[in-house]
Structures are given as structure tokens and as C-alpha cells.
Amino acid sequence: MSEEKIVCLFDVDGTLTKPRQKIEPQMEQFLLETAKREKFDIGIVSGSDIAKVKEQLGDDVISKYKYVFAENGLIAYVDEKQLPSESILTVLGDDAHQELTNFCLKYISELTLPFKRGTFIELRTGMVNVSPVGRNCTTAERDQFAEYDKEHHIREKFVQALKKEFPDLGLTFAIGGQISIDVFPNGWDKTYCLRHIDECDKIHFFGDRCYEGGNDYQIYQSDLTVGHRVNDPADTIDEIKVLLEVRKEMRNRDGALQCR
Numbered sequence: 001m002s003e004e005k006i007v008c009l010f011d012v013d014g015t016l017t018k019p020r021q022k023i024e025p026q027m028e029q030f031l032l033e034t035a036k037r038e039k040f041d042i043g044i045v046s047g048s049d050i051a052k053v054k055e056q057l058g059d060d061v062i063s064k065y066k067y068v069f070a071e072n073g074l075i076a077y078v079d080e081k082q083l084p085s086e087s088i089l090t091v092l093g094d095d096a097h098q099e100l101t102n103f104c105l106k107y108i109s110e111l112t113l114p115f116k117r118g119t120f121i122e123l124r125t126g127m128v129n130v131s132p133v134g135r136n137c138t139t140a141e142r143d144q145f146a147e148y149d150k151e152h153h154i155r156e157k158f159v160q161a162l163k164k165e166f167p168d169l170g171l172t173f174a175i176g177g178q179i180s181i182d183v184f185p186n187g188w189d190k191t192y193c194l195r196h197i198d199e200c201d202k203i204h205f206f207g208d209r210c211y212e213g214g215n216d217y218q219i220y221q222s223d224l225t226v227g228h229r230v231n232d233p234a235d236t237i238d239e240i241k242v243l244l245e246v247r248k249e250m251r252n253r254d255g256a257l258q259c260r
């Protein structure tokens, strides 16, 4: 009986790294060595753009892993080759994009937070990233805003307002990281990247924001994946070990059945 071909697909922030931090060398070593030993392919899927993925996983990320998907897979590399991408602007159009931008800027201008930093809106290839506090936060400021947001639900309220204002644009508003909201066309969530994965028996997805409204929700729930919800990078390692243990038991059981 041939070995089941699996792909392990990992979210980045909160799954392989602390939010917006670099991957720990032990984590990277564990991933690469385990995948080689156990013969599975690794995929990375992030809501962030490719520049941020490189900052966190290394400039050579594309040569380290078979699949690297930034912006939910709108920017995709398979075996180091970049695939064609689509732009949110072609789907949304300039008028709707401007309405969205104006609404967000107005909404943010009426918010009083403990502090604000610059870059409130970032237009990427496949999404618009909106941050009420501003993307120019230091790490300490991010953590501070994240705590404030937990208490005051700034982003949740913002998402409700966006859904109310733009019910017909076919957009999804997802809370991905610590300080921002990702806005993208319906269906351009992380399940988008699955179309780029070669035929295999199972895709195991590991992510931390798997609850409704989180940016791992759709791919975690998808029938095309086996979802693993994790709390942090250490938990990801534990989940991989459990998965491999179950695989080993199944292999042994199948082997024993064949010998009968």
C-alpha cells in the first residue's frame, strides 16, 4: 500500500511565529527536518503581503518551502515559481474602492484611541488592509493596541460598520492579526490558495484564528482541509507531533492487516 501523500499548510502569525515576529530557528529546523523525514510537503499561507512574509520567514522563504502563499494565495509561489495573480482593484473597480477608502478614513478620524500611528490603509494586490491605530506601530504599541482592542472591540465594531455600509460589494471583512482588518472579495480568503496545491490525499491546515470572523475561519472549516486549531507556535509543534503519531499508528495497523 502506498503512503498517503499529505501537505501541511501553515498560517504564519500566531502559528509559526509570534505576531509579526521572525520565526524561531528551532521552529524552522523542526519543520524542515520533520517534513524531510516524514516525506510531506510544507505550505505557508498568510494574509500578509510577500514582503512581510519574507521579513518573518527569511528572504529565502520561497526556496525553503514548496508552497508560499501571501495575501491568502493571491500572491503564490510553487516550487519557487510565481503564479499569475489577480488584483482587488479589477474586481472592485476604482469607484467602489474610493468609497471604501473614504468611509474607512472618516470612521478612523472619528475614533479616539490611546494613540494613533501612520498608515491606516494599505492597498495590496488581493486585499485592502485597514488599521484603525495605523500600521506604523512598534511591537510594544501593537501589543498595547491588541490589549485595548480586546477590551473595547474596536475592530469588531469597525467590521460591523463596514458590513452595514457595504452589504452589496461582495466583500469579506476579516480580523487577521493584532491591529488591522483585511478586506477582500468574497472567496479570496485563505481557501483561495488551495487551487494551487497539487493533487494529494490530504491537506492539513494549522492556524490560530479559526473562529468565525477570524482570517483562518474559512480554510479551517473547508471540506478540502483537515483543520488544526493552535494557540501559539509551541502548540503547532505539539499538533504536528500528534498528527504524525496518528499517521504512524495507521501505517502500523495497515501493515499488520496486510501481513494476515
Ligand code: M1P
Residues within 6 Å of the ligand: 012, 013, 019, 020, 046, 047, 048, 049, 052, 129, 176, 177, 178, 179, 180, 181, 182, 215
Ligand atoms: O496574521 C496575518 C495578518 O498579519 C497582519 O496583521 P496585523 O498587522 O493586524 O497584526 C496583516 O498583514 C494582515 O493583513 C494579516 O492578515
